[in-house]
Amino acid sequence: MKIQPASAAFTVLLGLLAAVPYSGIDINLPALAATGAALGASPSHVGLTMSAFMLSLAMAPLIYGPISDRVGRKPVVVFGLALFVIASLACAAAQSLPMLLLCRAVQGVGAASTTTTYAIIRDLFDEASARAKIGGIVVTVNVVTVIAPTAGAALLAIGGWRLIYACQAAVGVMLIAIVLWGMAESAKTVAERRLGASAVFKDYLRIVTHPVSLAFILIGAAAGSAVFAYVTGSSLYFIGVVGLQPKQYGLIFSACSAAVMLGAFLDGRLGRQGFAPADVLTVGLVLSFAAAGTMLVTTLAGWSPPALVAALLMVVALSFGLSLPNLMNATMQPLPDIAGAVGAAAGTVQMTAGAIASGLVALLFDGRTALAMAAVMAASALLALTLYLRFGRSAGRPTWVSSV
Incomplete structure (x- = not known):
């Protein structure tokens, strides 16, 4: 069955x-x-x-x-x-x-x-x-x-x-x-469509020239980079600087994962209550930048107690859980006939951007503070919010963001 x-x-x-x-x-x-x-x-x-x-x-x-x-x-x-x-x-x-x-x-x-x-x-x-x-x-x-x-x-x-x-x-x-x-099979396949290099190239050309899909692929990659930055930087900071034991750090990491789940759960509840996806996404991206920006400012000011850093990381994780379902939904909706290629492009761009963010955190880590993690997270969150306000909201009209 x-x-x-x-x-x-x-x-x-x-x-x-x-x-x-x-x-x-x-x-x-x-x-x-x-x-x-x-x-x-x-x-x-x-x-x-x-x-x-x-x-x-x-x-x-x-x-x-x-x-x-x-x-x-x-x-x-x-x-x-x-x-x-x-x-x-x-x-x-x-x-x-x-x-x-x-x-x-x-x-x-x-x-x-x-x-x-x-x-x-x-x-x-x-x-x-x-x-x-x-x-x-x-x-x-x-x-x-x-x-x-x-x-x-x-x-x-x-x-x-x-x-x-x-x-x-x-x-x-x-x-x-x-x-x-x-x-059961979900795709509505078209038998006459060829699977050659030129056909695949045309699929990806459609994606990178489509204003909605491309905008949300880039927004998702920037938002995801903030998460990759905290995954890399949190272990360097809490274990290498604060001196926590791996088991203690594991509790913080688990709390961040729970925050992502809570964000996704809240998004589902908000959706059932009629909140527009664009509204929830706006809140999520603003919240992410606010938390990452606060971490950067407090770190630069020389006041960044570990409890505050952990709390701000959980806020970023919560905002990612709020944002991700809406980002993926907005990315996939415009090109249903090549949804597989759209999802592949989004995943590849996000993974590549995340690897760059992780590498930057490791490269810039000073061994004394959370500055590298905070800076990369804040820059990524700001980029995601800027791209959304500049391109995402206008690109999605009239279908996805008309309710904003």
Whole structure:
């Protein structure tokens, strides 16, 4: 029996699929040192496995998106998950760091297929229903990101770092079974559409020349960069400067993830009460800049107690939860016939921008303050708000922002 798209079970399934790329990062974090010890490599070199995974995760959707627009979402997801399973088993069996790096890159290519999740939502739901579904996915993804590091540490203690990859493979097999037997095809494929380089180029040309989709892709990338900056900078600050233990820092990180979930939940409630998505998005972007800007000002003034920094990070996380469902909805709505390509472009741009933001935080970190994190977060939040006020609100008329 197929899972009904309107059901909570379908939302959870899409959320689990969307969480595959994030879990592929978070669950392995506790095992970097143990992996390096087993393979005769330093933890910093093993950290390159994260870079390999994220690089392929950023680029592979550009291929999956146009394919899913032509052959359907379901075959793409199943193929990607199968590749993810094979690569996870290969990671578990790797005997050298170069082999592990290669397998992690392939694992990222497989995981990237689940970025078609937002295209599936665009296929099946109208604007109001899609907003609620995306909010549910955001909640599920953040539940997984909270659980994943703890699960990774437990698996490491039980059976070593290889067991972590074996469990990822098992999860992949489970998701393949559910998708095959429980999920119907959502895309309205057009048989005569060719899948050639020129056709794919035309799809992406349509996206970058479409005022609404391009505006919201850039806004989403800027807003997401603030989150990537705090993910990188918070550990450097709270552990390296404040001196918190990893478990104590984990509580702060979990609180930020809970704040994202709360924001998505509030957006869903506001939507059901008739609040326009543009209004909620405006509040979210303003709130993000206000919190990040406050952190920057207080840090420059030499007064940034850790409790205040943690509270401001939670506000930024809350605002991201409020904003994300509306950003993704606005990005996907204008070009329904190539929703897969739109989602792929949005994901790639956001991941690339986030990697740049993370790199800047690490590069500028002074070892004494939260200045690097605060500066990159404030700049990213300001850019998102500026782009929205300058291009997003006007680009969305008359369909998306007419209610503002």
